[in-house]
Amino acid sequence: MEVIREAPLLRYLRWAKKFVKFTILSLLCFSFAILLLILYLRSQPLPETFVKQTTTIYASNGEVLDTMHRGENRISVPLAEISPALLDATIAIEDRSFREHFGFDWKRLAMAAYVDVVNMDMRQGASTITQQLARNLYLSLDKTWERKIKEALLAIQLELNYSKDEILEMYVNQIYYGHSAYGVQAAAQTYFGKDAKDLTVAESAMLAGIPKGPTYYSPFVDLERAKARQKLILDAMERDNLLTSKEAEQAYAEPIKLKQRANDKVTEPAPYFRDYIATLVKNKYGIDEEKFIHGGLKIHTTLDPVVQKKAEDIVASVLPKNNPNLQVALVAMDPATGYIKAMVGGRDYKASQFNRVLGKRQPGSSFKPIMYLSALQNGYTPLTLMKSEPTVFTYDNNKQYIPGNFGGKYPNALINMREAIKTSDNIYAVKTIDFLGPQKVVDQAKQLGITSSMQAVPSLALGTSPVSPLELNAAYAAIVNKGQAVKPIAITSIEDSEGNLLVEEKPEKTQVADPVASALLVNMMQSVFEQGGTGYRVAGEMNRPVAGKTGSTDYDAWLSGFTPQLVSTVWVGYDKNQKVDDVKEGYLSKKIWSQFMESALKGQPPALFDMPAGVVSVYIDPASGKLATEHCPNPQLFYFASGTEPQDYCMNHIPKNETPTPLKPPDSSTFWQRMGSWWKPDH
Structure with a gap:
């Protein structure tokens, strides 16, 4: 019987048909699996992560007093506040197809897999910006296949949940740029002393090259190596038509001006005040250590950096260099608001961090x-x-x-x-x-x-x-405020990293004493700086009305006082039980106080201590305590609560058969009032 054999061509066609069906079915199954995977990943929340951000403490004028980060300095900023050149440079060197791919680059991935298989290890990196972000946010840096798979899945999730701009913004705020700077804003400030939005093309190209090797490519460590890396990035930007050839050449030729390293500074401003702020944040406002250091808080304070610098300079110049154990405390407030303007807690913060403004001594x-x-x-x-x-x-x-x-x-x-x-x-x-x-x-x-x-x-x-200088200063503020107590305020507001207001402090005044009695006391406290007063020795250093009171014990020397614009307290003494030489060392509290008050108020006209309603002024004969007449040899002007002034005239110096003629109180045009109307800033 003859067997009819199928023609080879027909057999091949049948096989091809089966293969096509199988391939189509496989592709459909694969596509369906991919769809299921995408739907699954889209439905799953991304792992929780806490991005550490640097907390910034600001002075009253907006200057940065301090940044809190403990090794991870990060200040997140929106994409709109980052130089476009930095974004272009980052994409050009890290992930040129970032705008096109869906989390990972298939071409780079295939090349990396080929190199890894050939070498039997994980040598080749093919991570996109999205993958790097996933790794930095959620994973370790271990080079394992398991981590690679997790990284790819998380990258897809990121692409599903965020736009390209959002991913890029998170990336440039997350990556490490060396020298404790995380994110481009901290990096721009660390290397160039400017904001990320103000970076030039040259600076942007240099910064974009650092994450590849934060120590190796740091311009602080090796500027030539950093310049070579910068050239590579500028060429990549030119390749991708982000720069013209001329622009790339100009950027490379631009001189790089690096910021002075923080650890090269001799001293940091207001160290005792910064410690005081940290204490308030944690103890008064209940913000925990982690949030304070890494929460990206913006803490606005009352410190006046100009007044603070004057206080520090005066303390350094007045205290004797040959007696490093003699200590000091100085605190100054605006009596109208309670805002702390300056705080010096000791002569050398590096030697002792104890804040003597808060320490208690006998006043x-x-x-x-x-x-x-x-x-x-x-x-x-x-x-x-x-x-x-x-x-x-x-x-x-x-x-x-x-x-x-x-x-x-x-x-x-x-x-x-x-x-x-x-x-x-x-x-x-x-x-x-x-x-x-x-x-x-x-x-x-x-x-x-x-x-x-x-x-x-x-x-x-x-x-x-014992009381603290800060307490005594607050009490004196109430006296000059006509009996209105004000709470000392060091922090005006605290915002979180999203700009939400966490804390807001506003001046609070409470009437705790009679305004007339307070004003009479202020007037009498001016006599401390008159001839024969305990503060007269330094009266010549001040060119404005001041009032205050000295204080001394065997171990302490104080001067606390005020003008209408500023109240300050100075303490001088030793931490341990060592007596203060009242003549040589005790005098220094007065000298520091007087020099500080005059310097702090420089540029402001002299201000008078005005009297409230219910006060009368009369001339008194001090010997008799009665109303002075034109014949009294040494009349003195006294102020009284209306109705408490003497009613009888001094008769001790009146010629016989003459009617006493009282001295009239002075008119409102006193010396200091005339000074105030004449005064100009250059006088």
Whole structure:
């Protein structure tokens, strides 16, 4: 029987038909699988990630005081705030087909796979910008096939969830540029001291080359090597028609001006204030350490960098170089707002980070104005007379207290409150607290802003209960504010990385003392800088009305005071129990205070301490304590709450049979008012 064989051509056609069907079916299955994979990946959320961003602390004028990052300095910025040249350079060198591919480049992937198979290792890199972003955000840097597969899947997810611009924005804000700079904004500031939006083509090409080897290509490490890498990138930009040949040549020829390295600086500004800010952020506002350091916060503060620099310079120039153990604290506030303008917590932050502005020391006689404010609200007037002489005080079940005046000197005569403040008479002060009762003074101090615990004992009048310079400064601010207490403010606002307001501080004033009594006290505190006053030695260094009070103990020297525009406190002493030489070392607190106040207010006209309604001024004969006449040899101008001024005239110097003629109070055109109208910034 004859077997009929199928023609080879027909057999081949049948096989071809089966192959085509199989191929089509396979492609359909593959496409369906890909579709299912895409739908699955699209439905799955991307892994959670926390992108560390640098927290920035700003001065009141917008200057950057500090950046907090602990080794990962990152400031995320939108694409619109990045130089287009930097974006072009990055795409040209890292992923020229970035705008076309869907997460990974098949051609580069195939080439990388071929090289890897030939060499049996993971030598060849083919990662796109999207893959690099996926790796940086979610994966380790291990070169394994498992990581490669995860990277590819995550890259697809990124492409499914974000636009190309969004991916590019995340990428340039994420990658490492060396020297703790993560992201292009931190890199631009680190290398060139400018924002990413202001980068030139030359700078952009140099920055784009650094991520390949952040140390190897750092211009800080090897500028020639960085320039060679820059040339490679400029050529790539020219190849991709992003630059003309001439533009590439000009960019390469452009001189590169690198920023001075941060670790080359001698000192950082306001280090004690920056530490104080960190404490407030964490302890007062409840922001944890991780968010503070890496949350990309924007912390706006009240510090005036010009005033701060003056404070630091004056402290450095006045304190003796041959006595490094002698320490200092200085704090200055705007009394109207409570804004802290300057803070110096010690003479050398590198040697000691302890902030003495917050440390508690005995204020000595600088505490007395708080007590006298209470006295003025409880029956005293500036003319209240008491005898200053050696006195033994008995209190609390026959306990004895025997204060003494400085140097053992006593007038042994009646003196008034103004004289007691001027000369810092201790006997007058203790007699005053004995009259008031110590608890009343404690209550007054608390109302003015003293938060430290105080003992309600007679010695409180002489400042034996420790307080911090910041507390005392706040109390003095309330005095010059006509009895309105203001809370010290160092931070005005805190924003998160998205611009949401987390914290906002606004000035808060609380009336805690009588305005008239406060104004009378301010007037008397001006006498401290008059001849015979405890601050007279430095009065010549100031060209404006000032008021204040000195204070001293065996271990402390203080001067706290104010003008209408600024209140400041200076403490000088030793950290350990070492006595202060009042003549040589104690004087330095006054010198620092006076020089700082005059320098800080330079450019501002002298301002007067104005008197509120309810105050009257009259001339007094100091010997008799009565209204002065034209015949009194030494009349003094006193201010009183209306109705508390003397009503009788001094008759001691009037000729017989002559009617007393009272001295008229001065008109409003005082010396300082005339100075204010004449003053110009160049005077």
